[in-house]
Amino acid sequence: MAKAVANKIAPTLVERRPVLAGQELSVTGVTLAVLPTAQRISLRAPDASVAALSKALGVTLPRKPKTSTAKAGRTALWLGPDEWLVIDEAGKDPLADCAELTVLHSAVGISHRNVAISVIGPAAAATINSGCPQDLSLDAFPVGAASRTILGKVEIVLLRTATDAFRVECWRSFSDYVFTFLSEAAGDAAA
Amino acid sequence: MLLIRCPYCEEERPELEFRNAGEAHIARSADMAATSDDDFEKFFFIRSNPKGIIYERWRHMHGCARFFNAVRDTVSDRFLLTYKAGEPKPAKLPGAAE
């Protein structure tokens, strides 16, 4: 596949200004935090390419709906039958890992498109359920479950990272809405 | 709010994640440019709008993002069946004898 020019994370001459950088909120039962920047790709591929892509990325792409896999700071979320969100928090660019692959696929860098907010605490699920209609019980949405869904009036990607912890991903310009929504919901979630 | 079974996510998900996309099984001609005026009218403008069973397209817009087909009863608003895009119109419907 022809490659998009991968971000090699070279030293830059200008400052990176992530949106909402460092914002946090802590109330009874739940803590919200805007997470540090991460490398991300939107990965699309047919079944036949999954094995090669998994190998190149170093993480086995999940095949089961609403699941994710993780290895060495890299998480692959099943978003659709031929769609994964790959998030790297270890400073390595998954776009570069796919660049030389010749199997059929589409890898598009979206590191700057998405913003991640962690929602942690015993009231985390209730906070998210203020605007998300999915069943977030551990039976229905266990640790590792991942899904694109709705929060209030915007689309999010939701990943359960622990019993009491979620990662909420949204587009950059929606992050203010999402953080504000979660902040307001958090205040009522211990009920 | 309805629950709709997404054939790709293999579970029922809340209606808020979905968007209706009109009637299903209306094939776009492989030779579109040669379609007659009458056929184009049928293809583009005419919809069945039944009272009862309708075959329609939905998109799991805020989920797996796939388009799929559904069979719904417009009277009871109940979904009888959902199936993947491209699969043929089901010959038999569950509960159709009711």
Next chain:
Amino acid sequence: MIATFRIPGAGRLKQAETARFSFDGQSYAGVEGETLASALLANGVHLVGRSFKYHRPRGFLSAGAEEPNALVEIKRDSARRTPNVRATVQELYDGLTAQSQNRWPSLAFDVSALGDIASPLLSAGFYYKTFMWPKSAWKNFYEPRIRAAAGLGVAPDQPDPDHYSARFAHCDVLVLGGGAAGIAAALAAAETGVRVILADEQADFGGSLRFESGARIDGQDGFAWAQGAVAALKAMDNVRVLSRATAFGYYAQNFVGLVERVSDHLQSPGRELPRERLWQVRAKRVVLATGAIERHMVFADNDRPGVMLASAARTYLNHFGVAVGRNVGVYTANDSAYAAAIDLKKAGVGVAAIVDLRDHPTGSVIDEARALGIEVNFGRAVIRAGGKLRVSSMTVQPKNGGGERTIPVDAILMSAGWTPSVHLFSQSRGKVAFNDETKRFVPGTYAQDCVSVGACNGTDGLSATIDEAYAAGAKAAKDAGVKNAGANTVKGIKPKVDASESWSRGMLGAAPGAGPDTTVKAFVDFQNDVTAKDIRQAVHEGMRSIEHVKRFTTNGMATDQGKTSNMHGLAIAAETLDKPIPQVGLTTFRAPYTPVTFGSIVGHARGPLFDPTRKTAIHPWAEPQGAVFEDVGQWKRAWYFPKAGEDMHAAVDRECVTVRKTAGLFDASTLGKIEVVGPDAAKFMELLYTNPWEKLEPGRCRYGIMLREDGFIYDDGVVGRLAADRFHVTTTTGGAPRVMNHMEDYLQTEFPHLNVWLTSTTEQWAVIAVQGPKSRDIIAPLVEGIDMSDGALPHMSVREGRICGVPTRLFRMSFTGERGFEVNVPADYGQAVWEALWAEGQKHGACAYGTETMHVLRAEKGYIIVGQDTDGTVTPGDAGLDWAVGKKKTDFVGIRGMARPDLVAKGRKQLVGLKTKDPKVVLEEGAQIVGDPKQAIPMTMIGHVTSSYWSENCGRSIALALVTGGRGRMGETLYVPMPNGTIEVEVTGMVFFDEKGERLNG
């Protein structure tokens, strides 16, 4: 001092009167935990409101949510004023301020009560009959007066300062109603370990156990058992218990809406508490345990304050410790009122007489009443209540006529029987069935996975209720899919009923005191002032269906939705029609069960959460620069950048001139961006756009047009080919989501054989347009790895490289007609790269410009804006864009639509330029165009102005317009009639500036 009507030792509240409150300015003392109704009754206050139509004095009918009369305004402060609060539901807190409604000048003397005397004018259907003549009087006379007189309460006039929260919840078994049945069902379900939610609208669980003094369960008083059982449920991890939570709507697939009143009962709720919380619950199984509502007796003047339901009097006594009078009368057609009389008598309240409409009733309660020395009369009716602001007597007569006897009383307790609360069952689309023996509608055919238990199912008696409910709870849990009961769940034991009260039957419709004399007012529906006479009249005037009777009389159409009146109304209609009740039918129950605030439905979606506000990465730079922003969909876009002293026109003129003279920077980040990747990317582009793409070389760009299948323009944008299998597509700002959906639709369902994928990159890239003769000079010093010469980077090309050390996709393109570039950088670098370019730009005298200048500059060049110059009925040909349609292509979306007869016919509206004869006159966008301004009105309109601006660069106004046969009218004079006169315009080409396009390389 203990209020006069509080009975020491009675009730369940600590009787220390800690809550001061006021009603209509008068100060009173009450007990925290009681309702406002209870507190007023304790102080001897029965008169609390005036009725809707006749302004008759009204008191309390009930002790619960079914209350039709006692509606008051609760005022916390100037903004927190809630009208139409049921005093029987509102809990007392210290400092509560309540006011009566629908009266002037005072509750005791209401001028509008003259309507009571003039009531023949206001009979059933008066809406449809009275105000028909003269016709002109409706608007100027009748309507304003009716509007002033109608309505209950006064809406608050300030924004609601409270906040409201919302929660989606899921459970296996949802139990609605927290009386004996609901608690038993919840216990049975919870013990299996499934997720259970138990909700009740009251502050205290127990339902009718609050007043049924004869109930004993598991060796204790019924109410005490309920409290213990609910405490046990609350302690279980798998159970959520919601009090003060009304299930108001039952929707498809066991989706139930509940409003939890979180802080309306608190004296000073903390800011952190929402006023209400909306629960949207999805349950695998629902158990309906919604109980039954007592009916009143329909007789003359049965609405006098002090006339109330027997069960209400019992609740006030047994739960709140308040007597509703000192000398009460009882009027009944069923046993349950006897229990009220007995309880009151035992508490030391005088019971003047029990009047029982039945001829020969027997039973232990009757014997007990007699044993207590209460006078009991069979086969008699109360034909009239005496008194006005408070009942003073009841007039009794043998039911088949005879001598009247008037008995002084200060309250009348009545019971016509009990109506099962099938509201939620009916909302679930279940069909009710009429039980001819017990004369009540009970759940018949179920439409959803739910079950009714107890009184709402027509089950009589506590023992039978608990048996039924416990079994139903266990079955619901099993059907919902019980997991293996964990070690922590204790296998429960079914509650054992030791003593219970039981009654059924009663009567429906009008009692003997309700006519046929048509001058009496025997109320069926208190809130809408509907009498037995009105229902009969509706039938006599031709209404046959209960639905028509309901609308003609407004019976059951008030905010209480006829909880006490529907069955009486139906029975009277059936009797008048001489038909059995099921043949007349029952009106449909609809959500909400009780009124729901707008706040609880809005929830979090207000203020900044009403709608997302999207801001670009460059927004934080533009804001302190003084940019004025405009809303474009959800985006905030910089509109113009005024300098000190500049108005919008001055700023835009300066920006327009500066861009063409030197250069300007423009934030184009909101443009939609889609990355199209895969070996079939070009094939896909060929199908989705009118243009040819296969031969576009990597590194080159093309302006693309997207049509719908009907041949009309859907979107446009510049597309860059990054590689053989990779396109960078741009869309309009507003079109981004729908274009993505449109492309996905075709890819997934029409062209699934193509190996290509789409990814939205709108927010991955910040886009900085640098336009103007100096644009290259500004950018070049910051760019690495891209040859920016005209030879290497010609107009309409794209290169990947670095700018300021960060990756860029650098487009050479122009939406101004000037030499121009669009610099794409990863969004988090957008602001810093903009600042670097801005610093370079300053050296050349460049400006920042906003969307208004962008619009003017593109209009000067005749570049269209999809959605402004097109409206969904414009073809490429109409817009003068035929050149962008691949003539050799055999298929693309819209190819057939473009050939439709109407789309190829002559005389279509075509996009042209317009120049006003007076160059200083700027046309209004949307203004209509005519060929002959002297023709008669209505004139034949041949087009409209789509874009119009003052162009400082052209020194005149310019406009684009869609005009019938426009391109054949070059040089023609047309007319734009406006309120201030007709404007003459000349039809021109669409390009007003640099017609030869030389400046693209200038």
